[in-house]
Amino acid sequence: MNTTRRTFIQTTSAAVLGFPAILRAKEPNDKLNLAIIGCGGRGGANLGSVSTENIVALCDVNENNLAKAAEKYPGARRYADFRKLYDEARDIDAVVVSTPEHVHAFATMPALKLGKHVFCEKPLTHSIWEARMITEAARSAKVATQMGTQVHAGSNYRRVVELVQSGAIGPVREAHVWVSRAWGWQSEADAASNKDIVSVRERPTGASPVPAGVNWDLWLGPAPERPFGEALPKAAGWTWLNVWATWCKPCVDEMGMLTRWREAFTRENVPVTFELLSVDEPSSQPQLEKWREKNLPGAIRWLRSEDDFGPFLDGLSVDRNAAIPIHVLIDPKGNVRCVRVGAVHEENYGAARDLITQAE
Numbered sequence: 001m002n003t004t005r006r007t008f009i010q011t012t013s014a015a016v017l018g019f020p021a022i023l024r025a026k027e028p029n030d031k032l033n034l035a036i037i038g039c040g041g042r043g044g045a046n047l048g049s050v051s052t053e054n055i056v057a058l059c060d061v062n063e064n065n066l067a068k069a070a071e072k073y074p075g076a077r078r079y080a081d082f083r084k085l086y087d088e089a090r091d092i093d094a095v096v097v098s099t100p101e102h103v104h105a106f107a108t109m110p111a112l113k114l115g116k117h118v119f120c121e122k123p124l125t126h127s128i129w130e131a132r133m134i135t136e137a138a139r140s141a142k143v144a145t146q147m148g149t150q151v152h153a154g155s156n157y158r159r160v161v162e163l164v165q166s167g168a169i170g171p172v173r174e175a176h177v178w179v180s181r182a183w184g185w186q187s188e189a190d191a192a193s194n195k196d197i198v199s200v201r202e203r204p205t206g207a208s209p210v211p212a213g214v215n216w217d218l219w220l221g222p223a224p225e226r227p228f229g230e231a232l233p234k235a236a237g238w239t240w241l242n243v244w245a246t247w248c249k250p251c252v253d254e255m256g257m258l259t260r261w262r263e264a265f266t267r268e269n270v271p272v273t274f275e276l277l278s279v280d281e282p283s284s285q286p287q288l289e290k291w292r293e294k295n296l297p298g299a300i301r302w303l304r305s306e307d308d309f310g311p312f313l314d315g316l317s318v319d320r321n322a323a324i325p326i327h328v329l330i331d332p333k334g335n336v337r338c339v340r341v342g343a344v345h346e347e348n349y350g351a352a353r354d355l356i357t358q359a360e
Contacts, residue, residue, distance in 0.1 A: 032093040035116075037082045037107050040065030041334035042121060043098030046148075048336075049315050050096060057092060059085045063213035080215050086110040094144075097121060103221040105130040112137040112145075121148040204229030237271025238356050243303070243312075243326040245279045246287045250343040251325045258297040261349055270356055271332075274298030279309055279324060329355065 035057035036047050043060070047069060059079040060066040066078055079085040082099075094117035097107045105125040111118045112134070124147045125131040138145050164172060185200055207227030210216045216228050242258065244251035258274060265272045274297035280288045285302075292300055303309045310320050316328060322341045329338040329352070338355060 032117075033091050035059065035085055035089065035092045035095045036069070036076075036098070037085065037095060038098035038121075039069035041098070043096075044069065044333070044335050045315075046096050046098050046119075046121070057085050057088075061215045061218040062211075063215075081218055082107050083110070086114065089114055089116065092116055094118065099221075100219070102126045102223050105134055106222055108134055109137055112141045112143065115141055115143060117144040119146045119148060123147075237273060237332055239330040240272055240274045240298070241277055241328040241330065242274065242297075243277045243279060243309075243324050243328075245324060246284055246291055247280070248324055254325060254343055255294070255296060257344075257346060259295055261352070262297040264349070265353070265356075268353070270353060272356060276300045277312075278302045 032053045033056045034050055034053050036043065036050075036055060037059045039047055039058055039060040040062055044065070047055070051072075055073040055076045057077045057079065058066055058069050058073060059082045060069070061080055063080070066080070070076065070078055077085075077088065089111075092114075095108075095111040097104060097111075097118065097120040099107050099121075101121075101123055104120055104123070108118055108120045108124075118138075125134055163169065187201060206229065208229055210228045214228075217225075220226070240258075242251075242254075244254070246252065262272065262274055276296060276298055278288055278300055280302065288300065288302065303312065313320050313322065313326075316336060316339050318326065318339060318341060325343055327338075327340040327344055328336060331337050338352075344352070
């Protein structure tokens with residue numbers, strides 16, 4: 001297959017959920033042959049966002065994830081070990097890597113050595129040395145590559161880069177970087193303060209039975225051998241995304257109810273984190289800032305433009321003309337389990353709770 005006719009284009013919601021930009025051929029009927037390494041959680045979401053291409057190979061150390069992905073792509077070859085996938089990579093044009101972070105470099109490097117295009121989830125590598133090796137390999141391979149960092153692939157950030165590189169703001173002598181959450185490595189008090197459901201201060205001790213269907217040795221990959229511990233997986237919870245706007249009356253009317261629902265979930269020990277995705281226009285930002293001071297069910301993020309909002313809806317298979325509010329329930333593995341277009345009401349609480357507590 002002639003891969004020189006192909007190009008990267010951004011058509012999915014990298015700005016919100018971190019989905020990969022789709023590798024697409026220039027001709028509508030000329031599709032890429034993709035290999036997916038990591039099919040569960042984030043990998044499952046990424047797989048859905050490239051579903052318009054030819055999925056020819058699936059790889060996951062969890063047989064359950066692999067079987068679920070194979071239901072949608074029965075013609076794809078299946079692997080537990082990505083090394084074997086690369087042994088049979090003649091027909092593969094590009095690879096999507098969504099493995100645990102410590103495996104990213106090891107799953108990416110063979111693709112580059114074989115001249116395959118690569119999308120790899122963030123962080124690109126586990127160490128600076130690995131990053132340098134991957135950078136050199138990508139430069140030599142002369143293929144299209146992308147790391148799945150939210151927002152940075154969008155037109156807004158590309159414009160900012162152009163402005164900085166052109167000298168529009170003068171010499172840059174200092175940069176400040178921060179993150180809005182600790183992603184689990186925090187005390188219980190800090191987790192409560194940050195409204196985060198995960199608190200971890202020490203590595204899990206002891207050993208637990210390896211879940212059925214999981215190849216723990218392959219999951220460890222290059223990491224030192226250690227027993228399986230289930231403390232971290234148990235801490236994971238659900239995410240409730242709410243697309244709204246300050247000018248949308250049904251959206252505003254829901255806020256108090258959703259806040260009560262969040263409190264009810266907490267009382268019942270049902271782990272749910274609410275995230276509010278605002279589609280306010282730039283002129284509405286002062287109003288949006290005022291809303292940040294209110295008692296809301298979760299933190300506000302702003303979908304700043306059609307470049308963000310449209311692709312986000314595409315990733316959920318929701319019509320771009322759909323009316324807000326829109327509610328999306330995502331399980332602890334990163335799988336979208338429910339999408340509701342339109343407002344929710346008090347009588348819907350029981351159904352939402354049942355979905356979360358009874359889902360496998």
